[in-house]
Amino acid sequence: MKSSYRLYIVISVLLHVVLIAALSLSFHFQHKVEQPSAQQPIIQATAVSKRQVEQQVERIKADRLKRREAEHRQLEKLKRQAALVRKKQIAEQHRLKRLELERHRQEVAKKKAELERKLVQQQVKAEEAARRKQEKLRKQAEAQREAAEKAAAKAEAQRKAQEKAAKAAKLKAERLRRKKQAEQQLLNDMKAEQAARHSRQVMSEIRKYQAMITASIQRNVIIDGSLKGKVCNLTVTLAPNGFITRVSDIKGDPDACRAAQAAVYKTQQVPVSDDPDVFAKMKVLNITLKPGG
Numbered sequence: 001m002k003s004s005y006r007l008y009i010v011i012s013v014l015l016h017v018v019l020i021a022a023l024s025l026s027f028h029f030q031h032k033v034e035q036p037s038a039q040q041p042i043i044q045a046t047a048v049s050k051r052q053v054e055q056q057v058e059r060i061k062a063d064r065l066k067r068r069e070a071e072h073r074q075l076e077k078l079k080r081q082a083a084l085v086r087k088k089q090i091a092e093q094h095r096l097k098r099l100e101l102e103r104h105r106q107e108v109a110k111k112k113a114e115l116e117r118k119l120v121q122q123q124v125k126a127e128e129a130a131r132r133k134q135e136k137l138r139k140q141a142e143a144q145r146e147a148a149e150k151a152a153a154k155a156e157a158q159r160k161a162q163e164k165a166a167k168a169a170k171l172k173a174e175r176l177r178r179k180k181q182a183e184q185q186l187l188n189d190m191k192a193e194q195a196a197r198h199s200r201q202v203m204s205e206i207r208k209y210q211a212m213i214t215a216s217i218q219r220n221v222i223i224d225g226s227l228k229g230k231v232c233n234l235t236v237t238l239a240p241n242g243f244i245t246r247v248s249d250i251k252g253d254p255d256a257c258r259a260a261q262a263a264v265y266k267t268q269q270v271p272v273s274d275d276p277d278v279f280a281k282m283k284v285l286n287i288t289l290k291p292g293g
Helices: 002-034 050-219 254-267 276-282
Strands: 232-238 244-252 284-289
Touching (some): 232 254, 254 284
């Protein structure tokens, strides 16, 4: 099988060598025809007519065309032979692969059968070992049961003693828990009262500064009698130094709001609290301005 495959390879190599030799020979022959030999006698231009020259040229062209056609046919023949050899090579390769796959499949099947046989043997041994182990465990369990029955009485006495001690400890722990709970509740109430007091102080401060800020901006509003009764609600965002950094959420009469915005931009800076808690809740304030007085 391998020798046949090597034979095809040798034939393919020989055909390629023949093809290369044919191409080289064609090029060499063409070169010799196109280059006149230095030993040929020089034809005197005066002794050759124009018609003779043309006929000679035509013959040369015809010969050259025939040679090229012959070379082309030879080249095509070599190509067909090479293709045929390659086709046979591919068919042989496929056959060899099929044989190799079949051999591999048989080996796998053989190994699988051997593995199954070993697994059956191992399973039989494992079942026997498991049976012996189960018997050993049964005897051990019987001995442990007898020992457990003896220990059960002792354990019951200990349990009753522990239960009594646990009840006493639980009662003590409950008294301690209630005491801590009462102390924590008192502490929470004190913290809640302190937080509520601080919250009231913060809200009072916020209302105070909100009134101061509104008054500061209102002073810069140009009073227009035609806007009497009209208001503008807007939100101002403040920096820690009191500068107005943003005006948003403008709602109300358009003319009144234009006058209110102008007053805000003119004011630029307003009083703010130094208390961080107060400022945190007043840095964004909603204010109402009355451009109509």
